[in-house]
Amino acid sequence: xxxxxxxxxxxxxxxxxxxxxxxxIDEMQKLIVQEVKEGQRICLHGFGSFKPRFQSxxxxxxxxxxxxxxLSPRTIIHFKCAPHLLELMNK
Numbered sequence: 001x002x003x004x005x006x007x008x009x010x011x012x013x014x015x016x017x018x019x020x021x022x023x024x025i026d027e028m029q030k031l032i033v034q035e036v037k038e039g040q041r042i043c044l045h046g047f048g049s050f051k052p053r054f055q056s057x058x059x060x061x062x063x064x065x066x067x068x069x070x071l072s073p074r075t076i077i078h079f080k081c082a083p084h085l086l087e088l089m090n091k
Contacts, residue, residue, distance in 0.1 A: 003025070007021050032077075036050050036077050044082075045082070046084050046085065047081075047085060048079055048085060049080050049082075050077055050078070050079050051077075052075050052077065053075065053076050053077075053078040054074075055073060055074050055075070055076055056073050057070060057071060057073045058070075058071050059071070
């Protein structure tokens, strides 16, 4: 499922306009990124949590040329699935 399909499905299920659903998804994404960027953890009960995670510098390879490169340190957004959601997925 892609973004536009998600918007269409949510619009049909909630009865909201597609513009309102799109705006809600956009604002939710902005809020999650903003809070995680500030070092906060976002927990959506029953769904999962987003938190910042530091990745140190590490060696890697360019898949096209095979040359070794060094990846710089960075912060990523880590998502951890809620146990209840995992339980539902594995029934």
